[in-house]
Amino acid sequence: MTKRVPLNGSEKESLRASLDRHRDVVRWKIYGLDDEALRQPMTPSGTNLLGLLKHLATVEYGYFCTTFGRETEPLWFDPYTEDMQVAAHESTEDIVEFYDRACTAADKTISELSLSTLGTSWNGNTVSMRWALIHMIEDTVRHAGHMDILRELIDGATGDHPPA
Numbered sequence: 001m002t003k004r005v006p007l008n009g010s011e012k013e014s015l016r017a018s019l020d021r022h023r024d025v026v027r028w029k030i031y032g033l034d035d036e037a038l039r040q041p042m043t044p045s046g047t048n049l050l051g052l053l054k055h056l057a058t059v060e061y062g063y064f065c066t067t068f069g070r071e072t073e074p075l076w077f078d079p080y081t082e083d084m085q086v087a088a089h090e091s092t093e094d095i096v097e098f099y100d101r102a103c104t105a106a107d108k109t110i111s112e113l114s115l116s117t118l119g120t121s122w123n124g125n126t127v128s129m130r131w132a133l134i135h136m137i138e139d140t141v142r143h144a145g146h147m148d149i150l151r152e153l154i155d156g157a158t159g160d161h162p163p164a
Helices: 011-030 037-039 049-066 091-111 128-154
Strands: 116-121 126-127
Touching: 011 037, 011 049, 011 091, 011 128, 037 049, 037 116, 049 091, 091 128, 126 128
Parallel strands: none
Antiparallel strands: 116 126
16 A cells, blocks of 8 residues: 555544545455455455445445535446446446546535535435544445455465555
8 A cells, every 4th residue: 555644634524534444445345356366255244345445435425415515327237236236237347437437526525615514414414524534434345354354365465455
């Protein structure tokens, strides 16, 4: 992982760097695996790497775009019940591109709004951009940890970046 949180950065710069840093971890966790490995259910509930990536894309759109009245792409699934499930017709490429588009849309919103800008979250709470950034960092870190465990079970790879 090459991104680091600046030691003396502004609040927004530091939060953005932290989010980007963990987004890179998530991307690395799926790197180099074939479709079968990415879809392999690794827990009794069926959790798999590709489903976690789809979920993270969904919440990037939700917490940054929907919350602050920004456009999102139309979702082809129910975000409340199917965001961690990957259907047979959903390709790995489709899910990776969905994640990239969601992060790009989120970044645009983050760049354009101040940390004190208020929006309405999915459950009706009034939240600030600061809160949304912190929450998304928490969610990304949490699921990056899940992905680390799943990846280790698949091929033994661990850590927050590929080995040198």
